[in-house]
Amino acid sequence: MGLVDKGRLPAPLTKLFNMSRSYSLWVYQWGLACCAIEMGAAFGSPRYDVMRLGVIPLPASPRQADFVCVSGTVTDKMAPAVKRLWEQMPEPKYAISMGSCANCGGPYWDSYSVTKGVDQIIPIDVYVPGCPPRPEALLEGIVLLQQRIKNEDMAAKWRGDEFTTLQRTRAMEAGEVDRDGELINEPTDPTPEMAQAADSVQPEPIVVGGGPIE
Amino acid sequence: MTLTDRQQLSYIASQAADARLNVELETEGMTLNIGPQHPATHGTLRIICRLDGEQVVWAEPVAGYMHRGYEKLTEVRTFPQVTTLVNRIDWLGSFANEVPFILAAEKLMEIEAPPRAQVIRTILFELSRIANVSLFLGDLGVQMGAITPVFLAFRDREYILNLIEGATGGRFHPNFDRIGGLKDDLPKGWIEETRGAVKKLEQFCDTIDDLLFGNEIFQSRMRGIGIIPADIAKDYGLSGANARASGIDWDLRRDQDIPLSYDLADWKVWTHPDGDSWARCWIRLQETRESCKIVTQLLDQIPAGPVMTKVPRIIKVPEGEAWVSTENPLGEMGYYVVSKGGLGPFRVKIRSASFNNISIVPWALKGVYVPDVITILASLYFILGDIDR
Amino acid sequence: MAPLSDDTTTQDAPGADAPAALPGDGLREGIIDNLRSHIGDAIVDTKITPNDDLWIRVSTEAWLSTGQALKDAGFTYFCFLSGLDWMPSPYGTSEEDPDDEPKEPDTEIVQGYTGGETRFQVFARLTDLNRHVGVTIKADVPDDRLVMESWSHLFAGANWHERECHEMYGIGFDNHPDLRNMYLPGDFEGYPLRKDFPLLARMVKPWPGIVDVEPMPAEDEAEAPVDEKGDES
Numbered sequence: 001m002g003l004v005d006k007g008r009l010p011a012p013l014t015k016l017f018n019m020s021r022s023y024s025l026w027v028y029q030w031g032l033a034c035c036a037i038e039m040g041a042a043f044g045s046p047r048y049d050v051m052r053l054g055v056i057p058l059p060a061s062p063r064q065a066d067f068v069c070v071s072g073t074v075t076d077k078m079a080p081a082v083k084r085l086w087e088q089m090p091e092p093k094y095a096i097s098m099g100s101c102a103n104c105g106g107p108y109w110d111s112y113s114v115t116k117g118v119d120q121i122i123p124i125d126v127y128v129p130g131c132p133p134r135p136e137a138l139l140e141g142i143v144l145l146q147q148r149i150k151n152e153d154m155a156a157k158w159r160g161d162e163f164t165t166l167q168r169t170r171a172m173e174a175g176e177v178d179r180d181g182e183l184i185n186e187p188t189d190p191t192p193e194m195a196q197a198a199d200s201v202q203p204e205p206i207v208v209g210g211g212p213i214e
Numbered sequence: 215m216t217l218t219d220r221q222q223l224s225y226i227a228s229q230a231a232d233a234r235l236n237v238e239l240e241t242e243g244m245t246l247n248i249g250p251q252h253p254a255t256h257g258t259l260r261i262i263c264r265l266d267g268e269q270v271v272w273a274e275p276v277a278g279y280m281h282r283g284y285e286k287l288t289e290v291r292t293f294p295q296v297t298t299l300v301n302r303i304d305w306l307g308s309f310a311n312e313v314p315f316i317l318a319a320e321k322l323m324e325i326e327a328p329p330r331a332q333v334i335r336t337i338l339f340e341l342s343r344i345a346n347v348s349l350f351l352g353d354l355g356v357q358m359g360a361i362t363p364v365f366l367a368f369r370d371r372e373y374i375l376n377l378i379e380g381a382t383g384g385r386f387h388p389n390f391d392r393i394g395g396l397k398d399d400l401p402k403g404w405i406e407e408t409r410g411a412v413k414k415l416e417q418f419c420d421t422i423d424d425l426l427f428g429n430e431i432f433q434s435r436m437r438g439i440g441i442i443p444a445d446i447a448k449d450y451g452l453s454g455a456n457a458r459a460s461g462i463d464w465d466l467r468r469d470q471d472i473p474l475s476y477d478l479a480d481w482k483v484w485t486h487p488d489g490d491s492w493a494r495c496w497i498r499l500q501e502t503r504e505s506c507k508i509v510t511q512l513l514d515q516i517p518a519g520p521v522m523t524k525v526p527r528i529i530k531v532p533e534g535e536a537w538v539s540t541e542n543p544l545g546e547m548g549y550y551v552v553s554k555g556g557l558g559p560f561r562v563k564i565r566s567a568s569f570n571n572i573s574i575v576p577w578a579l580k581g582v583y584v585p586d587v588i589t590i591l592a593s594l595y596f597i598l599g600d601i602d603r
Numbered sequence: 604m605a606p607l608s609d610d611t612t613t614q615d616a617p618g619a620d621a622p623a624a625l626p627g628d629g630l631r632e633g634i635i636d637n638l639r640s641h642i643g644d645a646i647v648d649t650k651i652t653p654n655d656d657l658w659i660r661v662s663t664e665a666w667l668s669t670g671q672a673l674k675d676a677g678f679t680y681f682c683f684l685s686g687l688d689w690m691p692s693p694y695g696t697s698e699e700d701p702d703d704e705p706k707e708p709d710t711e712i713v714q715g716y717t718g719g720e721t722r723f724q725v726f727a728r729l730t731d732l733n734r735h736v737g738v739t740i741k742a743d744v745p746d747d748r749l750v751m752e753s754w755s756h757l758f759a760g761a762n763w764h765e766r767e768c769h770e771m772y773g774i775g776f777d778n779h780p781d782l783r784n785m786y787l788p789g790d791f792e793g794y795p796l797r798k799d800f801p802l803l804a805r806m807v808k809p810w811p812g813i814v815d816v817e818p819m820p821a822e823d824e825a826e827a828p829v830d831e832k833g834d835e836s
Binding site for chain 3: 277278281283285286287289290445446448449450451462464469470471533534535536537539546548550552554561563565569570573574577602
């Protein structure tokens with residue numbers, strides 16, 4: 001998309017793209033343990049139907065997925081597989097960590113073989129706490145993710161700038177960007193640290209039941 | 215059954231024919247890796263198959279992708295904390311995991327729960343069996359390629375989960391059993407709700423019977439496949455419906471004397487002489503129907519009284535060792551509890567049913583075709599938390 | 604409850620075709636006698652809880668022949684096989700309040716039912732499906748050479764159980780076809796179920812101990828919290 005690479009995207013176009021992106025998510029279910037059953041209930045049962053949100057559950061492969069829902073305990077033996085799955089997904093991709101085992105190790109916080117939280121391996125956008133979280137809680141997490149996607153600035157994301165409103169607000173408060181999101185002091189040559197920082201721009205994660213929502 | 219003999223003979227003949235063809239074509243062996251993330255395995259089980267054409271020459275399940283270290287964790291927790299943790303071993307039939315552990319602790323303390331608690335425990339145990347096996351019946355379709363039954367299973371399972379949530383507060387992982395009884399009494403109106411829900415589950419069993427078990431494709435994919443003779447089953451320690459499908463008439467609910475109220479109801483144990491995948495699945499269907507009958511009968515016989523005996527608030531279980539095993543939805547699950555008089559156990563050995571059930575996979579998968587690998591695994595029915603603990 | 608008879612009565616094990624009868628002590632005593640006729644005085648100790656359960660401890664050398672004798676006597680169902688580490692954990696059981704002064708750790712190795720002389724023991728359980736009776740067999744693992752004979756040629760299911768026992772305790776099994784890790788990744792160091800294997804998360808952040816009543820936020824200055832510390836008796 002040449003427009004996006006070169007400059008900024010017109011706002012109505014961004015809004016249209018974001019809306020259509022958020023309402024047509026394809027979710028890869030990485031169901032590992034008990035939370036996988038609640039995820040299955042959320043995705044497969046007619047009561048907590050997730051398809052009414054526009055989210056379709058079964059992609060044929062991770063390369064066709066928009067976001068991954070990691071549900072269940074991640075063990076140290078399984079961790080490389082999770083990393084490889086994440087790397088296979090094309091951008092833009094998001095991750096939801098469902099259940100307390102995936103959030104922080106959960107009831108197995110002191111075990112010798114459990115990875116204490118999947119955010120040690122992949123960056124997470126939404127945390128859904130619970131053991132297991134009710135299917136409605138997972139749906140709430142998906143709705144919050146959809147809200148975040150609707151407020152994204154796609155061009156900035158692809159350039160590596162701050163792209164969520166929260167990040168832009170904070171950068172404005174720090175005096176780095178002006179109202180339009182332009183950098184105040186254009187650097188002549190981007191230093192390696194700045195390039196690295198741009199690469200690793202991470203949005204603030206959302207926690208269902210608390211945390212920032214933009 | 216002559217049908218099985220004939221099918222067996224034709225299967226062997228086709229295998230021999232293929233072997234001849236492979237030799238003529240000089241095909242090389244290929245290693246096929248199923249899992250650890252695969253929609254057909256109930257979790258993160260990895261099976262490495264070495265193939266010769268379409269046949270499996272050697273198969274090996276690699277477990278451990280869900281190993282959470284239960285036996286070490288129980289050593290640093292108190293008895294109520296272990297009850298919470300132990301719910302999550304067999305995560306579909308979760309109340310059923312707590313019961314043998316609590317019974318072992320009660321055996322060490324030499325107390326028994328009051329009759330009302332025993333009957334309610336039995337009812338919740340059977341409800342968790344129905345919840346567990348109804349999802350199995352739905353997943354059976356998915357593993358053949360038929361997606362509809364799993365939606366029906368999730369829908370009808372919701373009735374049972376509502377009941378368990380109404381009584382205990384948790385859809386699964388109820389954490390409701392306590393040493394000496396139960397945490398709370400049943401809420402008002404629960405018994406009537408349960409009667410209605412159990413009727414709906416009986417309709418679900420009839421639907422699955424028509425939809426799946428009467429289906430010609432299902433039958434030809436399951437009959438005569440994965441035959442496990444009775445003495446091999448005993449050697450490996452197969453239990454539950456897997457053993458009863460091979461003709462072993464053994465059910466821990468009937469054959470041992472533990473304080474659960476199975477003798478108050480009139481029910482039967484189903485066995486099947488064949489020992490193939492079809493028999494294992496069919497026995498589970500019949501057992502679900504039987505569980506519905508047990509629950510309906512027990513609901514009329516809940517005695518009045520307390521649900522908890524007098525136990526101290528901070529429980530220290532006296533020194534000793536105890537072994538209790540029960541007929542869980544997956545098979546025989548038992549706990550060997552070693553206590554040294556403290557607040558928590560000294561060592562707990564968790565004997566989980568699926569560990570033994572899956573140890574037979576290398577033997578059972580020799581010489582089968584690749585599509586049959588999935589159906590044999592489906593019929594053996596395991597849950598990863600149960601294998602890996 | 605029938606009293607535990609300490610001499611062999613004529614009431615021997617009932618016939619294998621009477622599954623409806625509740626097993627009495629004569630049944631379990633008969634099992635011990637039958638085993639004694641096969642392996643003699645390799646039976647070190649026994650314990651019967653009447654009408655309930657049976658434990659037998661045999662000597663290390665007779666581990667395999669015990670299994671064979673019991674299998675021939677009708678115990679054809681293999682339940683499980685695992686290990687026991689009787690050393691008390693040097694890190695405590697996290698029932699103590701970490702603010703207390705640390706007590707002297709208890710280092711005395713006390714074995715459970717049917718005793719023992721070593722730190723490690725292996726134990727297995729077999730069931731007779733016709734007579735509906737089970738037996739737990741224990742054996743000491745010699746401290747200087749942690750190796751036992753393998754049951755995997757006797758009971759095929761013992762293969763996986765011995766692999767798990769090996770990776771968790773470090774007990775080797777002779778004649779086992781394929782002794783490698785069952786659950787843990789290949790590069791895992793240490794034997795987790797040994798008592799001296801620490802759980803690092805608890806080292807870093809100890810559990811606050813047993814607290815009986817959490818004080819309400821407004822009340823902490825007014826009322827001292829009621830703490831019940833789990834003392835080891």
